[in-house]
Amino acid sequence: MTYRPGRAGVGRTVLLAGWLFADLLLLLLVIALGSLPKEERHKPPNPSPTPSDTATASPSQSAQVAEQGLVLKPCSFTVKTGSAASVRGQFAKQLRAAGVDGRTAGFVLSFGTAPEPGPGQAAAERVNSVITKEMPRFRVAPKRGYWKGGPSGNVRIDVFFLATPDGDTEFPKGCRSSDD
Structure with a gap:
């Protein structure tokens, strides 16, 4: 067997490039999934509050009014x-x-x-x-x-x-x- 210095290095470089590509693809997938909005929770419709209701509203009720x-x-x-x-x-x-x-x-x-x-x-x-x-x-x-x-x-x-x-x-x- 004769030693050929160029051929063994090319195979290893291609192999490393493939893994780098796979890692980058996985990273993009994680970023894309992380940027998706939280799903809307189904809320039953709330009746409109009266002025006296908003005057004594708790923070959770105030969030409903803010919507x-x-x-x-x-x-x-x-x-x-x-x-x-x-x-x-x-x-x-x-x-x-x-x-x-x-x-x-x-x-x-x-x-x-x-x-x-x-x-x-x-x-x-x-x-x-x-x-x-x-x-x-x-x-x-x-x-x-x-x-x-x-x-x-x-x-x-x-x-x-x-x-x-x-x-x-x-x-x-x-x-x-x-x-x-």
Whole structure:
């Protein structure tokens, strides 16, 4: 038998390439299966909640209400930073004036103004904490605090409300938006 250095190496390379191809195919299969959406669970239809039902809704009930829809344009409010009672009073007064004090929040974005990011975001988070603890219609809504450059002392609160119990997702007439 004569030794041929080129032939034995070619067979091994082809064999390794085949295994590499099989491994990559398996990896693509795992990725594809992992990216499939979870299957929808069959849920019996729920009757539309009344306003009194949503006022006392538990987090699981709030999730059912959230499936009805969300107002896509935020209502914007501005409060001056200060004590929790002061912030709560200012915000509640503005909610009443806009005619949305009976609405449930879907989610809330707060923007604390300050020359530096740290204090501005901290002010926004404090306002979010006051809203969470003291206002039941805002308790289960996700909230995020952000910084907006400017002089210290104000927090703009953008509230995306849930649809009304009858499914209305129109922008509330008494609200103003930071988009305007």
